[in-house]
Ligand SMILES: O=C(O)COP(=O)(O)O
């Protein structure tokens with residue numbers, strides 16, 4: 001990082017918020033509508049950061065892509081009605097956000113979740129007035145791993161990419177940050193599929209827990 005740090009940008013699902021329980025509830029409402037039994041959270045959890053299509057693929061592997069596509073809107077509608085019910089912030093996130101603010105930095109969110117749903121989650125957690133910028137998966141035509149949403153967040157904050165860092169739990173988060181010219185942090189506490197090796201993503205930093213960002217050498221100002 002050549003410039004002093006001014007902002008920390010986060011992925012949402014699997015990085016700030018453990019949203020898997022509410023997403024699983026929404027998938028199970030879709031399954032109930034089809035007269036099928038629910039899927040356990042343990043089966044969906046690992047694909048949560050890959051989005052709704054990936055979750056429906058796990059829950060309904062026998063359907064065609066077109067059939068699953070037609071269930072995406074009902075899934076999102078169910079989720080939108082209950083998106084901060086069973087979801088929780090990961091342990092240490094509250095302390096991390098407070099420490100970022102105490103150090104005079106702003107923080108924001110760049111997620112592939114549709115913007116309206118992400119706004120609802122942020123409201124549900126009482127973060128609306130604290131979150132300095134939010135770019136969703138449908139804010140622009142491009143989504144992560146494209147760097148455009150991260151660059152838009154910087155533009156809205158009035159900062160250069162090298163004045164921020166990006167923290168995410170999926171390889172596409174790290175790819176997007178690198179393409180934006182931003183220091184990247186792999187959030188090892190998030191959602192990953194078996195065999196997915198975050199060390200192979202070549203992030204600039206890798207942290208096992210949210211609070212580890214505060215102690216990571218050279219990452220945040222003291
Ligand atoms: O909803 C998704 O597609 C994943 O969301 P994320 O980018 O916050 O992990």
Ligand SMILES: [Mg+2]
Nearest residue numbers: 011013014049
């Ligand atoms: Mg994620």
